Amino acid sequence: MDFQLTDKVAFISGGTHGIGRAIALSLAQEGCRVAVCSRTPERVAAMQEELKARDVDFLCLQADVTRQEDTARVMDAVIRRWGTVHILVNNVGGGGRWGQEVYEETEESVWMEVYEKNVLSAIRLTRMAIPFMRREKWGRVVTITSIYGRESGGRPWFCMAKSAQTSFMKAMAKSSSLAQDGITFNSVAPGAIMIAGTGWEKERKENASQTEDFIRRELPLGRFGTPEEVAAVVTFICSGAASLLNGASIPVDGGQSKSML
Numbered sequence: 589m590d591f592q593l594t595d596k597v598a599f600i601s602g603g604t605h606g607i608g609r610a611i612a613l614s615l616a617q618e619g620c621r622v623a624v625c626s627r628t629p630e631r632v633a634a635m636q637e638e639l640k641a642r643d644v645d646f647l648c649l650q651a652d653v654t655r656q657e658d659t660a661r662v663m664d665a666v667i668r669r670w671g672t673v674h675i676l677v678n679n680v681g682g683g684g685r686w687g688q689e690v691y692e693e694t695e696e697s698v699w700m701e702v703y704e705k706n707v708l709s710a711i712r713l714t715r716m717a718i719p720f721m722r723r724e725k726w727g728r729v730v731t732i733t734s735i736y737g738r739e740s741g742g743r744p745w746f747c748m749a750k751s752a753q754t755s756f757m758k759a760m761a762k763s764s765s766l767a768q769d770g771i772t773f774n775s776v777a778p779g780a781i782m783i784a785g786t787g788w789e790k791e792r793k794e795n796a797s798q799t800e801d802f803i804r805r806e807l808p809l810g811r812f813g814t815p816e817e818v819a820a821v822v823t824f825i826c827s828g829a830a831s832l833l834n835g836a837s838i839p840v841d842g843g844q845s846k847s848m849l
């Protein structure tokens with residue numbers, strides 16, 4: 589299948605690690621010019637080396653997308669470099685382990701911070717990207733949500749923020765004006781994905797037998813997912829072949845979730 593991604597300009601927020609990194613590498617492999625950003629200079633530098641070694645046309649920037657001024661600066665850098673943006677992947681998110689197990693012991697600020705990280709960052713980046721996509725008469729916006737953006741589960745502030753992201757993509761997809769300009773909005777909802785140095789790895793080290801129980805009980809494949817398995821689905825959504833896919837929320841979870849929709 590021809591994915592028609594050669595020379596498309598793709599911006600992946602938080603694309604230096606985990607799922608975002610895998611998406612950036614997959615889109616680069618399909619011929620995209622890729623821009624990524626994240627907060628940690630070491631991660632930005634490591635990704636820069638990785639993309640350089642693959643002979644990709646790229647931009648790696650240090651930025652915190654919860655800060656409006658950083659978001660504007662990175663989008664501006666992408667436009668100055670390539671003059672446009674065709675693909676936006678709103679990957680930055682998280683906060684599933686923030687706060688306390690007990691609802692009333694969790695500060696209100698946690699709700700706000702999780703919402704800002706997942707939802708407001710995606711809203712701002714999407715707003716900035718749309719005028720360029722309209723000019724191109726082609727665009728793909730993909731937001732990385734979670735199975736808990738489609739069904740209840742996890743801590744409430746996380747579930748709420750992820751369902752807000754899902755609803756954001758669905759609401760945008762209903763605009764005839766955007767759809768007829770060739771711009772689609774979809775979300776990809778990962779289940780439990782094992783990423784070195786993040787929550788699940790820590791959990792496995794600290795609570796090995798509980799993690800094994802979780803795998804047996806909740807993961808039909810008997811294993812965690814990989815970032816590359818999520819990236820493969822995102823790459824298809826970004827492709828020219830996915831032109832009729834708009835407003836979808838696609839679980840990529842090996843059968844973990846229970847929702848029928």
Ligand SMILES: NC(=O)c1ccc[n+]([C@@H]2O[C@H](COP(=O)([O-])OP(=O)(O)OC[C@H]3O[C@@H](n4cnc5c(N)ncnc54)[C@H](OP(=O)(O)O)[C@@H]3O)[C@@H](O)[C@H]2O)c1
Nearest residue numbers: 602604605606607626627628652653680681682734780781
């Ligand atoms: N892993 C899972 O099991 C799982 C399951 C469901 C959904 N998800 C979702 O998938 C997405 C990616 O998660 P992941 O597990 O791949 O996370 P990860 O491995 O921790 O990577 C997160 C990436 O985002 C960057 N980042 C974090 N906060 C940022 C900010 N404020 N501004 C700019 N960059 C930022 C990080 O780099 P810096 O630290 O350098 O900023 C890193 O590059 C998230 O939306 C998450 O909610 C993950």
